[in-house]
Amino acid sequence: MITLRNIEKSFKTGAGETFVLRRVNNEVQKGEFVTIMGPSGAGKSTLLSILGMLDGDWRGEYYLFGEPVHAMKPRARIELNKKYIGFVFQQYHLLDDLTVYENLEIPLSYRNVKRKERQAIVGDSLDRFQIVGKKDLYPSQLSGGQQQLVAVARAIIAEPAMILADEPTGSLHSSQGRMILDLLKQLNREGTTIIQVTHNEEYAAFGDRIIQLRDGWIVDE
Amino acid sequence: MDALVRHVRFALRSMWRAPAFTVVAVGTLALGIGANTAIFSVVDGVLLRDLPYDEPEALVTAWLDLSRREGPLRERLSYPDFLDFRAEPVALVSREFGERVWPDDGALGRRLRWGGPEAEFRTVVGAVEDVKNQVLMEADKPFVYLSLGQQYRAMTHVVAKATRGMATVAPALRASILAVDPSLSLASVVSLQSFTSLGILPQGLAAGIASSLGLLALLLSGIGVYGVVALAVTQRTKEIGIRMALGARRGSVLRMIVGGGIGLALPGVVFGGAAGIGLGYVMRSFLLGLSPTDPVTLAVVSATLLLVVLLASLIPGRQASAVEPVVALRTQ
Numbered sequence: 298m299i300t301l302r303n304i305e306k307s308f309k310t311g312a313g314e315t316f317v318l319r320r321v322n323n324e325v326q327k328g329e330f331v332t333i334m335g336p337s338g339a340g341k342s343t344l345l346s347i348l349g350m351l352d353g354d355w356r357g358e359y360y361l362f363g364e365p366v367h368a369m370k371p372r373a374r375i376e377l378n379k380k381y382i383g384f385v386f387q388q389y390h391l392l393d394d395l396t397v398y399e400n401l402e403i404p405l406s407y408r409n410v411k412r413k414e415r416q417a418i419v420g421d422s423l424d425r426f427q428i429v430g431k432k433d434l435y436p437s438q439l440s441g442g443q444q445q446l447v448a449v450a451r452a453i454i455a456e457p458a459m460i461l462a463d464e465p466t467g468s469l470h471s472s473q474g475r476m477i478l479d480l481l482k483q484l485n486r487e488g489t490t491i492i493q494v495t496h497n498e499e500y501a502a503f504g505d506r507i508i509q510l511r512d513g514w515i516v517d518e
Numbered sequence: 519m520d521a522l523v524r525h526v527r528f529a530l531r532s533m534w535r536a537p538a539f540t541v542v543a544v545g546t547l548a549l550g551i552g553a554n555t556a557i558f559s560v561v562d563g564v565l566l567r568d569l570p571y572d573e574p575e576a577l578v579t580a581w582l583d584l585s586r587r588e589g590p591l592r593e594r595l596s597y598p599d600f601l602d603f604r605a606e607p608v609a610l611v612s613r614e615f616g617e618r619v620w621p622d623d624g625a626l627g628r629r630l631r632w633g634g635p636e637a638e639f640r641t642v643v644g645a646v647e648d649v650k651n652q653v654l655m656e657a658d659k660p661f662v663y664l665s666l667g668q669q670y671r672a673m674t675h676v677v678a679k680a681t682r683g684m685a686t687v688a689p690a691l692r693a694s695i696l697a698v699d700p701s702l703s704l705a706s707v708v709s710l711q712s713f714t715s716l717g718i719l720p721q722g723l724a725a726g727i728a729s730s731l732g733l734l735a736l737l738l739s740g741i742g743v744y745g746v747v748a749l750a751v752t753q754r755t756k757e758i759g760i761r762m763a764l765g766a767r768r769g770s771v772l773r774m775i776v777g778g779g780i781g782l783a784l785p786g787v788v789f790g791g792a793a794g795i796g797l798g799y800v801m802r803s804f805l806l807g808l809s810p811t812d813p814v815t816l817a818v819v820s821a822t823l824l825l826v827v828l829l830a831s832l833i834p835g836r837q838a839s840a841v842e843p844v845v846a847l848r849t850q
Contacts (some may be wrong), residue, residue, distance in 0.1 A: 351763050351844040372767065379765035390760045390847065394532050406524065407765035481631070 298459070298490060299348065304357035305341055306513075317343045318355070319513040327458070330485040331492045332504030339510040341494040342463050348492060349461045350378040362458075379408055383452030387464040389444040391436040397447050398423070398432040406477040418454060426450045433445045442473030449480055460488040466500055478503045525774050527640045529781030542748045544786045547823060550739025551790025554819040555799035557732035559812050560788055607640040615660035616645045630664055632830055633669070640664070650717060677710065736819070740826045743786075747779050747830035754778075755838045759846025762839065770834065771839045779831030780824075794819070 304321040307314045318340045325331055333341045346352040347359065348367065353374060359366040361377060369377065383404075391400050401422055405415045423429045426446055436444050445465060452460055462481060466474030478500050485491045495501050509517035542637050597648035610628060628642045646657040666674060680687040688707040695702050711733040715722065794816060838846060 346844040349763070351847070352842050354842060375762070375765060375767060378763075384763055386847070390756075390763070392757060392760060394528065394535055403761070404764045407761075407767075407770065455765075 298327040298329075298362060299323075300358070300360040301432055302358040304344070304347060304355060304359060306340070306347065306355040316513050318347075321357070321513075323508065323515065323518075325490065325492065327490055328485070328488055329490055329506070330414055330504045331490065332484070332501040332507045333494045333510060334496070334501055334507055335510035338512075340513040341387075341510050344510065345461050345463050345492065345494050347386045349376045349382055351384070361403050379404075379455070379456045380465070381459045383455065383457035384461060385445070385448050385462040385465045387467040389436070389441075389448045389468070391444055391447060391451070396433050397428060397439070398434055400447060401454055402434070405453060408455055410455075422450050422454050427514045440473075441469050442476065444467055445477055446480075449477060453484060453489065457489070459492065460484065462491065462493040464494050464496070466495065466497065474500060525777035526781060528774070529778040532778065533781060539750065540782070542781045543750065544789060546742045546746050547783055547786025547827070548789035548793055549562065550736070550743055551787060551816075551819055552740060552793025552797060554732060554736050555791065555794025557728050557735060558815045558819060561795070561801050563596050590816050598802065607638050608643045609640040609645055610644045610663035611642050612648050612658075612661035612663075613645055614648045614658040615662060616642075618660055630662070630803055633665065638683070642669075673705075736822065741821060743823055743826050744830040747782060747827050748834045750778070751775055751831055751834040751838065755841075755846050755849040758835075758838045759841075759843045759849065761845065762843040768839045772835050775835035775838075776828065776831045779827045783824055783827040787824065790823075791820065796814075 301321055301323045304318055305316065306318040307316045317409060321344060321517055328336075333344060336511050347355050353371060361381060364377060366374060366377065374378065375469070392403065395403070398419055401419045405418060410418065423432050425451075427448060428443070428450070431439060431443065431447075439447065445468070449460075449462075449465070452462075460481065465477050465481070469477065474497070479494065481491050482503050493500070493504065501507055506518065508515055609632060611625050611630075619625070619630075621655075625642045625645045629639045630642060631637045631639050646663065648660070650656055651659065651661070678687075678691060680690075682690075683776065684707070691707055692704050695704055733745055758775075760768075761771055761774075762768075797813070
């Protein structure tokens with residue numbers, strides 16, 4: 298599903314070049330649950346942003362379902378992102394001025410899903426995540442756990458083949474964190490490929506395998 | 519259409535949820551439109567607008583100087599003068615004159631003596647509207663109008679309407695007058711617009727200063743509106759990053775940003791238009807001919823500031839949507 302060859306990312310600095318990722322090579326199979334771990338500054342979130350096509354400034358080869366992402370223009374990458382990827386952020390990144398219902402509707406509207414169909418899909422999602430009663434609330438009216446629940450619901454609402462979760466439990470207390478990981482595990486069982494970044498050993502264990510990053514290099518797998 | 523409705527709804531809600539910012543943004547725009555509409559209405563009314571006649575550029579006034587002719591008075595008169603002399607002594611009076619002298623019964627048919635106790639009585643055969651004789655701001659004064667033939671004046675003005683420009687009209691007029699009497703002297707031929715410009719000189723100067731201040735105000739309004747709207751767009755950089763991470767195309771993001779800008783601008787145009795019209799009414803009391811509801815002035819000022827809003831939305835919006843979503847997401 299994913300093939301990475303010699304992925305590198307660096308910044309120009311006064312003295313020369315600082316690398317964030319060095320010669321990252323890996324493959325992720327469809328239906329896997331992969332955990333990326335490592336200390337702060339290891340390049341975990343950067344790698345996830347590259348996989349999620351939120352960052353286009355890197356070198357190397359990245360194939361997603363056989364399509365060469367590295368050779369694509371930004372517009373084509375956005376289309377590929379919309380087709381296959383759902384992203385969950387540590388800081389939830391819900392839109393503050395939109396209600397829960399409208400936040401869930403956003404990914405569908407960018408995929409040109411008709412209004413009636415959107416209403417049905419969002420309704421199902423609210424039911425599934427048991428947040429029907431919160432549909433008219435704004436993010437600021439929800440707890441952190443509830444916001445991340447909405448963020449996960451938003452990430453999967455367009456039925457992506459892969460969910461990328463960047464420290465999804467980083468801002469939550471333990472019971473909320475476990476609830477989110479249970480949810481991701483459930484989605485993985487249903488066939489969704491999951492790649493998560495975490496510092497937490499307990500949550501890392503939800504994955505089928507763990508990729509260890511240090512100073513931009515994969516040091517263990 | 520669905521997307522447009524969502525953008526408008528979102529823009530209105532954002533404004534509602536940030537009332538202080540909305541008041542500042544709408545107020546800046548309203549102030550800009552109101553002040554500029556009022557200022558440019560004055561400039562238009564005093565400097566730019568034509569005289570209230572058909573084809574005002576075709577009206578000319580010719581100053582006949584009969585005093586330079588030689589010979590006894592009777593011999594100095596032209597044939598038209600002679601025809602006027604045959605009439606009964608009559609006069610026209612201005613409305614102000616009539617109201618002062620005969621406040622109750624009206625002026626028509628009354629008799630008056632003009633030019634001292636030795637002068638003959640004249641019958642008032644009509645009353646005319648008051649006019650501004652020297653400057654636009656002067657109060658209405660009483661006037662008595664006499665026939666040139668009955669009250670000879672050595673110098674007089676003739677008003678003519680021509681179908682050609684001044685360059686052609688002046689020699690043609692001169693030739694016509696000399697054809698009547700070769701001894702007549704035509705002192706000057708000027709367009710009525712130039713002639714009346716002297717009467718509105720104070721207003722002209724004021725309008726000249728006002729127009730300079732108006733351009734400055736428009737520039738400052740533009741800068742203010744640009745700053746406010748651009749700040750609003752820049753504050754949405756993170757939101758732009760989230761939307762692009764969720765699959766938004768750049769064009770869609772830009773439409774949303776411009777929609778938000780227009781959402782801010784429309785109430786500004788409404789309030790600013792109302793303020794401009796209100797100020798115009800205040801100024802109309804001391805500036806004749808000023809139309810406080812001049813649609814062209816209002817439209818031009820509003821369109822200029824709407825263009826500024828559009829640019830203030832588009833330029834930072836393009837910058838924000840051009841960066842990688844991961845960069846936009848880091849923005850606080």
